[in-house]
Amino acid sequence: MKKSKILMIIGSLLLLGLFVFPLWNITLEAPQYPIPLGMDIHINKFADTHEFDVKNINLMNHYVGMQYIPETIPEFKIFPWAIGFMVALGVLFGFLGNHKLFLVWFVIIxxxxxxxxxxxxxxxxxxxxxxxxxxxxxxxxxxxxxMGFQPPLFGSKDILNFKAHSYPRLGAYLMFLGMFLTFVAFFVGKKEAKA
Known part of the structure; x- marks a missing residue:
């Protein structure tokens, strides 16, 4: 099997890590919380970083009028299907071996x-x-x-006496690595097509 096909298939399969590992994390540090409060965001759920973190965040947010973090959001029904589809499409494109399709997949993802x-x-x-x-x-x-209490999209931010951090987690890094491999597969496939 050509190197470009292998890269494309492996890159696509790395997205399956999103079904196991969190995509993102928001952490809140404050003097009154020796262990910071945290929330892991998966493609299908919100989860505690430590036991009862989401419950404690909701209790704290109630005092300033913020909404409760819901059990689920509509995106949690869509994301797993979208990721599953992209994995299947990427593997199919990998077996087909057309480097132009690799680039199409990369643009879509x-x-x-x-x-x-x-x-x-x-x-x-x-x-x-x-x-x-x-x-x-x-x-x-x-x-x-x-005053708004929006956590940062990426990075750290002071909110009253809290320091809010928002960063990718292992699922996101696996996805980025997979995307990088599929991008490399396009150039390797292009070179193979000329040879």
Whole structure:
């Protein structure tokens, strides 16, 4: 089997790691929490980093009027199917061996990834800004506007006395590695086609 086909198939199969490992993590550090609170985001669920973390985040958020982190969101029904489809399509393209199809797959998965990150940003924005006006505690910015509590999309951010961190986890790294391998497969396949 040609090297480009092997790279394409392995790259596509690496996306299966998203069914096992978390895609993203949001962690909240504060003096009153010696062990930071954390939430792992999988393609089909929210999970505690440590036992009861999501419950504790919800209790804390209640005081400032933030929405509860739901048990599920509509994306959790869509993402597993989309990832499964892309894995199957990538393996099929790998067996077909047409390097142009490798690039098509890479573009599609990149667009899906961008759409997923944008959707995540919108969810975070709504979660951090759509506050209950009857909240027990209200905080305002220096200009008098209501303070938002949106965690960062990527990186770290100070929110009151909390330091919020938002970074990819192993599932995302496996996906990025898989995407990189399929991109390399395109160039290897192009070179093989000329030879």
């Amino acid at each position: 990149s667009l899906l990834g961008i759409a997923g990150m944008y959707d995540f940003y919108l969810w975070e924005y709504d979660y951090g800004h759509n506050l209950d006006p009857k909240a027990i505690m209200k905080f305002t910015n220096p200009d008098g506007s209501i």
